[in-house]
Amino acid sequence: NAGVTQTPKFRILKIGQSMTLQCTQDMNHNYMYWYRQDPGMGLKLIYYSVGAGITDKGEVPNGYNVSRSTTEDFPLRLELAAPSQTSVYFCASRQDRGEQYFGPGTRLTVT
Amino acid sequence: AQSVTQLGSHVSVSEGALVLLRCNYSSSVPPYLFWYVQYPNQGLQLLLKYTSAATLVKGINGFEAEFKKSETSFHLTKPSAHMSDAAEYFCAVSGGGSGNTGKLIFGQGTTLQVKP
Numbered sequence: 001n002a003g004v005t006q007t008p009k010f011r012i013l014k015i016g017q018s019m020t021l022q023c024t025q026d027m028n029h030n031y032m033y034w035y036r037q038d039p040g041m042g043l044k045l046i047y048y049s050v051g052a053g054i055t056d057k058g059e060v061p062n063g064y065n066v067s068r069s070t071t072e073d074f075p076l077r078l079e080l081a082a083p084s085q086t087s088v089y090f091c092a093s094r095q096d097r098g099e100q101y102f103g104p105g106t107r108l109t110v111t
Numbered sequence: 112a113q114s115v116t117q118l119g120s121h122v123s124v125s126e127g128a129l130v131l132l133r134c135n136y137s138s139s140v141p142p143y144l145f146w147y148v149q150y151p152n153q154g155l156q157l158l159l160k161y162t163s164a165a166t167l168v169k170g171i172n173g174f175e176a177e178f179k180k181s182e183t184s185f186h187l188t189k190p191s192a193h194m195s196d197a198a199e200y201f202c203a204v205s206g207g208g209s210g211n212t213g214k215l216i217f218g219q220g221t222t223l224q225v226k227p
Binding site for chain 1 (some may be wrong): 115120130145146153154155156157160162208212213214215216217218219220
């Protein structure tokens with residue numbers, strides 16, 4: 001099993017550009033999550049999904065969108081990038097009652 | 112509502128000394144509690160978890176944590192620090208039970224430095 005994979009690893013965006021962060025898991029987990037990590041702070045939940053076709057907002061959803069058309073994939077969309085979205089983004093998945101498994105992260109810089 | 116407070120953003124110990132990383136939580140429902148470790152430029156790796164079974168939880172790499180409901184604490188310990196333990200450690204809480212969304216609330220993290 002590859003676990004949770006994320007692409008790209010690094011990306012630099014200009015203000016106002018759009019991009020999609022990809023996340024795929026091969027563990028057949030129902031639950032998937034997107035977090036962002038800023039320096040000196042813990043991870044904050046952006047969006048999560050409890051199964052294909054079902055998504056909901058977390059603590060910091062503004063400026064982001066998600067979709068979940070399959071069990072495996074949970075892409076995160078940034079429509080109009082802003083400097084405040086400079087961060088490291090982590091995707092995670094879990095089965096019911098289990099712990100979350102994290103991907104390696106995407107480091108995004110918006111300038 | 113749930114929250115996590117990690118006391119001390121930076122802890123420094125000598126190699127071979129006791130490691131103690133403090134975590135206090137607040138939860139309106141029976142919690143699940145987790146400790147994750149993050150090495151530089153990597154994702155998070157689970158060290159151990161409490162899911163309402165035994166209150167003393169043993170994890171990987173010699174770490175353990177004790178759930179103390181009366182103190183709302185879940186401190187992480189290791190008897191003897193190794194240089195390879197240098198990393199950032201996160202305490203996290205979620206609601207427990209089947210069907211819970213499992214959303215994690217993280218503490219701000221504690222950076223562990225191990226001196227030779």
